[in-house]
Amino acid sequence: MYQAPRGTADILPEDQRYWSYVASVTAAAAQTSGYSRIDTPLFEDTGLFTRTVGEETDIVSKEMYSFKDRGGQEVTLRPEGTAAVCRAYLEHGLHNQAQPVRLYYLASMFRYDRPQAGRYRQFHQFGAEAIGDAAAAVDLEMIQLAMSMLARLGLGGMTLVLNNIGDAADRPAYIEALREHFRPHLAHLGPDDRRRFESNPLRLLDSKELARETFVGDAPKSTDYLGAEAQAHWEELVGYLDALGVPYRLDHKLVRGLDYYTRTVFEVHPDEGGAQSAVCAGGRYDGLIEQLGGAPTPGIGFAAGIERIIANLRSQAVEVPDVRPSPAVIAYTGAAAKTAAVRLATELRDGGTAAIVAPERSLKAQMRYASSIGAPTVLILGEAELAKGVVTVRDMATAKQREVRRADVGTAVAGP
RNA sequence: GUGGGCGUGGUCGAGGGGUUAAGACGCCAGGUUGUGGCCCUGGAGAUCGAGGGUUCGAUUCCCUCCGCUCACCCCA
Numbered sequence: 001m002y003q004a005p006r007g008t009a010d011i012l013p014e015d016q017r018y019w020s021y022v023a024s025v026t027a028a029a030a031q032t033s034g035y036s037r038i039d040t041p042l043f044e045d046t047g048l049f050t051r052t053v054g055e056e057t058d059i060v061s062k063e064m065y066s067f068k069d070r071g072g073q074e075v076t077l078r079p080e081g082t083a084a085v086c087r088a089y090l091e092h093g094l095h096n097q098a099q100p101v102r103l104y105y106l107a108s109m110f111r112y113d114r115p116q117a118g119r120y121r122q123f124h125q126f127g128a129e130a131i132g133d134a135a136a137a138v139d140l141e142m143i144q145l146a147m148s149m150l151a152r153l154g155l156g157g158m159t160l161v162l163n164n165i166g167d168a169a170d171r172p173a174y175i176e177a178l179r180e181h182f183r184p185h186l187a188h189l190g191p192d193d194r195r196r197f198e199s200n201p202l203r204l205l206d207s208k209e210l211a212r213e214t215f216v217g218d219a220p221k222s223t224d225y226l227g228a229e230a231q232a233h234w235e236e237l238v239g240y241l242d243a244l245g246v247p248y249r250l251d252h253k254l255v256r257g258l259d260y261y262t263r264t265v266f267e268v269h270p271d272e273g274g275a276q277s278a279v280c281a282g283g284r285y286d287g288l289i290e291q292l293g294g295a296p297t298p299g300i301g302f303a304a305g306i307e308r309i310i311a312n313l314r315s316q317a318v319e320v321p322d323v324r325p326s327p328a329v330i331a332y333t334g335a336a337a338k339t340a341a342v343r344l345a346t347e348l349r350d351g352g353t354a355a356i357v358a359p360e361r362s363l364k365a366q367m368r369y370a371s372s373i374g375a376p377t378v379l380i381l382g383e384a385e386l387a388k389g390v391v392t393v394r395d396m397a398t399a400k401q402r403e404v405r406r407a408d409v410g411t412a413v414a415g416p
Numbered sequence: 417g418u419g420g421g422c423g424u425g426g427u428c429g430a431g432g433g434g435u436u437a438a439g440a441c442g443c444c445a446g447g448u449u450g451u452g453g454c455c456c457u458g459g460a461g462a463u464c465g466a467g468g469g470u471u472c473g474a475u476u477c478c479c480u481c482c483g484c485u486c487a488c489c490c491c492a
Contacts, residue, residue, distance in 0.1 A: 003483075058490045062417085080492085109492075114417080116486060125492060192489070208488075257491065267492095278492065305492030333450055363450050371452035382450055396452070 007113070007121025009307075013324055018310045021320045022153065023106055026126045026304070029149040030104040033141060035128050038103045040084040046074040052083040052288055054259030056199060063111040065121075077110035080258070081127040082285065082301050083292075089131050090294045099132030106306070118276035118308050127282075129301035134286060136236035139264045142300050143246070146268055146280045153309065154318040157271040158279070160247065163254035164234045165202070165222045167262050168287055174225040175201050181219050188213075205253040221252040230263050237264060260285040264300065270312055279312060280304040327354035328413055329370035333363050333382040341381050344391065344409065353414045355379075371396060377413060 004010055011019060027037070046066050053060050065077035078084055085103055088094070094101045106126050113119055128145055130138050143160065150158050166174060178201040182189075186197065193210060196203040210216045226234060241248055248266075256265045265283035282302020289297035313320060328348065332341040341357050348355035358366035363380075370378045380392035380401075391409045394401035404412045 006483085063490080111491080113490070114488090115484095116488095119491065123492065127492095203490095275487065276491065281492065303492060308492060331451075362445090364452075365445080367452040369452085375452095378451080380451070384450080392451090394451075399452085401451085 005121070007115040007119075009120065009122075017320050017323045018313060019306070020323050021313075022126070022306055022309055025152050026106065026149055027104070029145060029152050030126075030128055032148075033102070033128075033145045035102040035104040035130075035145070038085060038088060038105055039107065040078070040081070040088050040105070042108065043075045043077050044084055044087065046076040048083050048087055048292075049076055049079060052086070052258075052260055052291060053080065057257055057259060059111060059257070063113055065110045065112055078107075079109055079111045081105055081107060081109065081125055081303060082129060082258075082260070082288070082299075085127070085129045085301075086131065086285075086288055086292055086294075086299065090289065090292055095132065095289075095294060095297060100130045100138060101132055102128070102130050104128040116276060118305070118311060120307060124306035125303040126306060127301060127303040129299060131289065131299040132297055134233070134298035136233050136240065139233075139237045139284065139300055140240045140244075140246075142282065142302060143241070143248075143266060146266075146282070146302050146304065147246070149304065150268065150279065150309075153313065155270075155279075155309070155312050155316060157316075158268050159249055159271060160266060160268055161251045161254055162241075162248045162264070162266045163222065163251055164226060164230065164263050165255060165261060165265055165283075166226045167230050170222075170225050170227050170230060174220065174222050177220040177225065178202065178204065181215070185213075185215050202255040205255055216253070219252075222255075223252065233263060256281065256283055260288045260291070262286045266302070272315075277308070278305070279308045324374075325354050326374045326376055327356045328377045328379055329356055329358050329366070329373070329375040330379045330381060331358045331363055331366040331370065332380070334386075337381045337383065337386055340386060344379065344381065348410060348413065351410045351414065353410065355413075379409065379413065 030037075046064070049064065050060050055061065059079050064079055066074065067076075069075055085105065089101060089103075104127065107124065108122055109125050110122055112121060115121060126149070128142065130142060143162075147158070147160060165171070179197065182197055182201065182204055186194065189197065189210075193204060193207050196207060204210065205216065205219060207216070223234065240246075254265060254267060261283040263284040263286065266281070267278045268280035269278050280302050282300070284298070284300040286298040287296075288299055289295070330341045330345050330348075332338055338357075338360075345355045345357050358369055358378075361369070363382075367378060375396055378394045378396060380394060382392075385391055385403070388403070389406050390403040391406055392401050393404050393409070393412055
C-alpha cells in the first residue's frame, strides 16, 4: 500500500472547513490592510533561494527539495515565500507602481526536515510583504496585520515577540561583542553551541541547551548596537506600539534564521505551545531587493504557518463552519422510477439545487443513506408518485412530508 | 542526521508462545407489506508493519529494516 510521503498530509473532506475558513479570513484581513494577492510558481531557480536565504542557513544547506529538470535547470520547490515575491516584484516592474506595493499569498512550502508536531515537509503559509517603504509605520502595519488576522480567526492567547537586529552594517560589531561575551564560557559549551559560536553567534542566544544559563541573559543586546537610523526607526516603531497599546514582549534573544533580515524581527507565539509553536514570524529585509539586482529597496513581511494556526483553532475549539455539501437526495422504488429520479436530479442541478440520486437499495436503506450524509430533504419517487404525477418531499429535520406536483418540485426544494 | 516512544480489521482498542485474535465506532443487511436518525439481530472486514532468528510451535521472545510519533538541530 502506498502512503502519503513522509511529512505530507491529505486534507480530508471533514478537515476542509479549517482550510477554507483560514483562507477566507486571512484574505479578508489582508485586503482590509490594502494587500493584493499574488501567486508565484511552486518552484524557482535554485539560485534564488541560495543567494537570498543564505548558503549557510539550514534551509539552504540541508532542507531544500532541489532537482535538475529535464532541460538541466537546477530548480527548487520553494522553501519560503519572500524571495519569490521579491523576484516577481522585480521581474514585472512593480517598482514602477506606487510604493509601497502590498502583496499577500497563501501557498505550499517545502522543506526536507524531519517531521514533528507542527512541522511538515509540505506545509502552507499565509504571507504578506510590503515592498518599497522603509517607514516604521509600515512595520507597525505589518505587525498589526499579523495580530488582527489571528484575532479575526478567533484565536486568543497570542503573544507578540519583538526585537531589532540592526542593519547589515551594524552586524559585525554586534557579532564581535557576542563572541567576546561567550568566549570565557566556551569550555562549558556543548558541541552544537561551539559550532554556533563559530558559524553564527546569534544562534547562541536562542540555544535550548543554554536557555538556563545566566550568561546568556547577560549577553550584549543587538538594540545596543544599532546605527543612528536604525535606532530612530526602532524608537519610532516602539513608540507607535506603546501609543496604540499593542502588547508586545521585547526579546533580545529573538534572532531569525534567514540571512536577509534587517532591523525589525518579530514572532507570534501561542501562550500554550509545544516545541514548534510560532504561528507567525517575519521581519524587515531592506537589502533583499538590491541583492536580487534591483535598486536599493526596503521591504518587510511575515509568514504564518497554516497548519499551526489550524492546530490552535482546534485546541482552542474555535467554531468553524462545515463546508461540505448537503444535497437533496432523490429516493425511488422500481425500475420506472429510476429514470424519473435521474431526470429529476438533472433538472434540479440545472436549476442550481444540489441533488443526488440515492444508491440502488431498499427505500429504507436509501433513507438511511440520506440521513447519514445529512441531506436536508429527501424526494421520494415511487409507483404511486409516478402515477399521480407528484413527488413526496420529506424534510429530514422535522420528518414532515408532503406531495408536490412534479412541475413544482424545483421551487419547493430550492425555496425556503 | 541523532535520540526516545509506538506499530493488532477503515478508525479506536483489549489480549497473549499452542484449538475459530475480544470489544467499540464505522460499513452492509434485516426487524412483513414503499421511509432515516434511537433500539435489537445478523453479516463482511486483520496473512496481529515487513524480513530473518529462537522454538516442536510466534501475532506474542530476539535482531534488522520500514513506517508513525515526540524531541534535538532548525523552523511556519
